Amino acid sequence: MTAQASHHESRNTPLFAVYGANGHTGRLVATELLARGGELILAGRNERALRALADELGGERVRVHPASVDDRPALRALAESADVIVHCAGPFTNTAEPVAGAAAETGTAYVDHAIEPHPVKHLFDDLQATAERTGAVLIPQMSFYGGLGDLLAAVAASGLPDVDKVTVGYAVTGWRMTQGAVNTANLLIGEIDRIGFRDGAQVIGPVEIRNAVFPFPPPVGPRTTIVPFPSGEVVTIPRHVPARTVEVQLTASTFEEEQIFTSVDASPEDRARTEFTVAVQVTAAGGGGRNAHVRGRDIWRAGAVASVEAAVRLAHGEGPGKSGVLSAAEAFPARPFLERLAELGTFTATLPPD
Template sequence: MTNKDLTPTIAVYGANGHTAGHLLTELRRRGITPILVGRNAERLREAALAADLPDAEIRLADLDDRAALVAAFTGADVVISALSAFAVLGAPVVEAAIAAGAHYTDTSGEQLFVKRVLEEYGDRAAATGVTVIPGITDNNLPGDLLGHLTSRRVPGPAALVVSHLSRSKGNGSKGSAKTVLASLDWFTSGGYHYEDGELRTGPLTRFTEVTMPGDTTPTAVSKFPQSPVITIPRHSDVAYVAGILDSEILTHLGEFTPEALESIPDAPSSDLRYHVIVDTVGTDGTQVRGLVSGVDSYRDSALMAAEVATRLATGTARPGALAPAEAFDPVDLLDSFVPHGLTWTIESR
């Protein structure tokens, strides 16, 4: 379905979470009154009022009721899924969106879910004439776009490492903690990296230390399951792609328990500035760094999901399951976020 001339109709599933609150506010800023879909009418109505959307339509559908989900998404140009723990909960929403003839995007940050969507739903989406783009977050979207751009600045096949650095050391939301806990073994094991034409598990073989922006000495890093590891090889000439995180942070992550989840506030810290860093090395040793600096991880994820959704509503991206850089021009998309306080650069090193 496309809606090139009219205000798009966008349905949001999981509209009462922290990121979703930012998402609803951003859609309202764009003049869009979304359809709120979920299982609890009272919580959805509260979310609509909090976003100053008193006239928003509420549609009820449980994740285990496929017919209700399809009915709830019917008539929408685009569905945005704003769940937590996508690896456990996310599949019914993308399946129902495709069945309803709606384009789809989400705020998942989970490597396993992004991989599943790209591998399992592409043919179905293409046959229906819709576009599916998973994994639109403050880390995944910039990482994918920067991977596309930096890999073209060096002789290929390139080697890349993607990292996310908190500039404020703030704490995430309870929803983010639920996502990590649902796939804790995968997060602590490091997940996939891409090497010599295939996805692999196991330790880093490159980039075990990285000098972060503003630092003069390198930081010890460990492998972390960043979703651009899945998406960058789809569109760029690469021999190696890995996600990393400060080793000290990952040590604390390994100590996370269900009991600890209960003590985490629903809302995250107020200061959530961050960097997304893509370091790229060519076959001749040429080094390039791509950097996106953001304002608030949750707000920016919502901003990015809203932008992708409104672009999907125009119907200009080809049908199927796509990485962001396969669907849109990377420079144009990154530039669209600059008026909202995000900056991006690519520099030789």
């Protein structure tokens, strides 16, 4: 059995647990997994909301498992039941450790939608040995923020012998935050000790927030950005790209839009109106470099489809040949994975020659 294969060898149909299933991302993930033929466990703290969603989705392939993040026995039982857990309930600063820990302890595959660097770092620092011992594969931030940047960096840096800097730029318009996203943003905005990667080393401490200009490809073009944007690529990219510096930027105009913090009750149709470009610029130490980018609509669907594609591959034994905590680009060949997401209509991809 390969490291990423299910620990439930006798099951013909994969069983996926969606933690935080009744949130916006969780609903998208659950719907996509059902469309892929999986069976579901809808999990989270609100049993009534989970049962309502199960009734809405219908069918015999959906069951419910109430479990709050402070109920360790319930989380362990959830992990023992499932082939893969897709964790959608932020802020991950508060929720990642108990859910991911249950997966690591039981040898269950796990992917999440974290954006915050600190819980991503925690998985690598504190769960690596357990996951390797039990055969679990844990992939944090397999989502829009974090996962796409990690995959694009791997493609753009491929073949460059000496990388000086990797810059990930997010251009986002029309972002309508959920309550979970607002809670996460409030945590990140108030964070003092931020994780960065400079001069070939991970650093943690206060940083000065500044503005820069990132050269997004047309039709977006150069835009003023917030630097650094606290996303987990500063943790994951250095694991597979030998860069001296990794930096993440977000268009300043994103947070200037009136609706971003006042849209917790927005409809799914309104949330889908987001437009995005995720671009990576890799510069070589001796000059030159390579670029890669994706462009699309609906950051929520983009993240959901990315996590589902990863979960389905893990359930079918099509993931990495080793266990442990892995970044998106460590777990899957980056170029084919991005090309598959493009085939699924998640975005259009412009990648450098292979």
